[in-house]
Amino acid sequence: VKPGGMMVMATINRTLKALALAKIGGEYILRWLPAGTHDPRKFVKPEEAKAALVRAGMNVTAEAGVGYNPLMDIWRINDDTAVNYMLTAVKR
Template sequence: TVEELAATSPEPFDVITCLEVLEHVPFPDSVIATCKHLLKADGHLFLSTLNRNPKSYIFAILGAEYILKLLPRGTHDYSKLITPAELAAFCRNSRLNIEDFTGMSYNPITKIYKLGRNIDVNYLAHVRHFT
């Protein structure tokens, strides 16, 4: 776990990625706090998760898990999905600042992911220490 790594890691990291994890753990704020502990003062933290709203439920849970079967059924629990505002609050509470949000979208016909401004379903956050 990230907590075990924090207990044994001798040096902080320049870059940490925590992708598609936060919506699966009981305390995502604790994971973010631990990532901050592992991050150099000028380091970069990249987080990705699913937004919690009806569109996300339709596309990420019903669409990906039940209709297209891209993921096993039950992979995501809607109540554990994280809004951008909640993620920003978790980061602020750990003295981290959201630099940018970027949306990710998947086209099941072309099987291509694209980055964009729409953060309604899946999104990335670039995070740094407060300056």
């Protein structure tokens, strides 16, 4: 990323809730993805992602959770980062 450039990342948190909903729910119950798509060893806590971005010379500018409502079949941005979350950062 060039100085002043912006980066947006989205990933899965390393929590039991994320394991249950993203891995087990998404792959085995809802079958949205093939079994084995997600490797929980590669899930990243927000603090770890933010630290890596800072080490890469970036300033984190926003953090948001992303949640799915199966009853309404919609995804929404929220404050809950326990499963899916996004970060934005700008290169110094």
